[in-house]
Amino acid sequence: MAKYIISRFIFVVITFFAVLVLNLFILRMMPGDIIQTRIQELVLNYGYSYEQAYKIVESQLGYDINKNIFEQFLSYILNVFRGNLGESIIYRIPVLDVIMNSILWTIYLGLASLIFSFILGIVLGIVAAYNREKLIDNIITLFASLILCIPNFLIGIILLVLFGVYLGIFPLRGAYSIEAPYFSLEFFISVLKHSVLPILSYSLVLIGNWILVFRASAITVISENYILFAKAKGLKNITILFYYILPNAIIPIIPLFFISLGGIIQGAFFVEPIFGYPGIGYFFSKAITLRDYTLIQGILTVITLIILFLNFLADILHKMIDIRVKNID
């Protein structure tokens, strides 16, 4: 087990370094000299002298742009490990602050939609598995397969027009109402109201996914001999469902829970801008349109770290849970 954890950890470190290298090269690959353009902009628009502008850009990037690429890379990596991701070119505050202020919204949306879809998916999945190849199973499976075809941001747009514009039940943009004072009851209600549509647009696709995964998992459990034995003992259907099928069918799909959280955080890049939801995906698309390179790099770094961590957790859990993986080193 220790050997496995160490090998996974080495993999995480290597991947993280690969992304850091990519991060630095993204800045080099841009057409035109980004850094010089930025210095010119500061000189022309804000009236700084060239030296001052140069100092500002250098402090924003966090490394000396006149040194060679290896030294730049070294100081960039050292900065990242010190938690210094540079300063946002557009907002002119530390990148880490922008990320810290937005990541909680993204995680809130992600966890809420995961839990919501997980519960619904499990209920529908087990109903489908229990009535295998009957009408209700066909309907649920068809629904799941169809909903999986629709990308979540398109579901978001449909929900936005239907519930936001046409019915006017839910607000169109933002994460909370500005009028309500912070941390009052109204504030929390407005937060809930603003998050309903984004959560639904993530969840609907995920529900389809969980239904199919859980149905398959439950079908394998149902065909086991101990279920047959439980039935032969004359146990009630409900008891069999909750004490025999449910726990055994959930266990193998727990690692997937973490991987889907990573998937949601990636999906945030498409969904959050549609709802103007101030999470990390919203700021990322803003940063790309405004060419805020330090913010782009910072968000990519943090997102990669989160996803690597979640995958690492999923791998280890998978190994702890599944007896078949245990023997493979």
Added chain:
Amino acid sequence: MGFFKEKKFKYIFKPGNVGLFIFLLFIVMSIIGKLLPINLEPNYSQRFLISLEHPLGTDYAGRDVFLLIVKGSFDVIFIALLTGFWATLIGFILGIISGYFGKIIDIIISRVIDIFLTIPTFPIMAILAATLKVNDIISFSLILAIWSWPGLASAIRTQTISLKSREFVIFLKLYNFPIYYVIFKEIFPLILPIILINFINISRNAVIASVGLMVLGLVPLEVTNWGMMINLAIGSTGAIYIPNAWPYLFAPIFFIILFQISLVLISYHLEEVFDPRIKKNN
């Protein structure tokens, strides 16, 4: 004979065939849109109008939405298929090399596959597409493909490793058959199903990614492109607030979903045909 006829009849209406039929309709539509000259002159007096002449309404410049859809279908469909093609090519070459030659090459390539599988691909696609100022479908599809191949490569790698140790391949090796003969005549036909299914799934994901990037406005292609239509509808033209303009927003969404469904049906069908375990259950 009646038995055969009945079976044939059932076979025609299988979901896979329906998927293939819709897919072919899309291909025909995209070729028509590309080849026929479609009049898309702006006519601002007919902005956001639904009439018998324009059953799907008109856009912000008075152009017919259905004609826009037909005209734009080529880009969406061919970005998807080209991405599938490039990614399959990369995945096939790396997967075969890694699986067939093994040893240090395999270790390096499979590490690279693992890294590409883990890093967040959507943000990187977005950065590349936006900063390289992509505006033609070939380079756009290449950018999407660079991040879509690892799943296929890893599947081909494992298949090749298991095929490599089978008797017929060992036999051919013993008799010094050239490598390309072994790979293309013996291994390729056996991994073809995996390649086909992955090709379709990669293309399907490419539709999502390409449309998503365009909806965010990161890849400025022509206004007829479906993703651009959605982007303009939810953004600068304010079409989501005008009920008459909703067909302009929902038509591209509907066609994207239909295209997705057709690809999913085809890939389910292929899985069923090629996987003997699923076949037995039915």
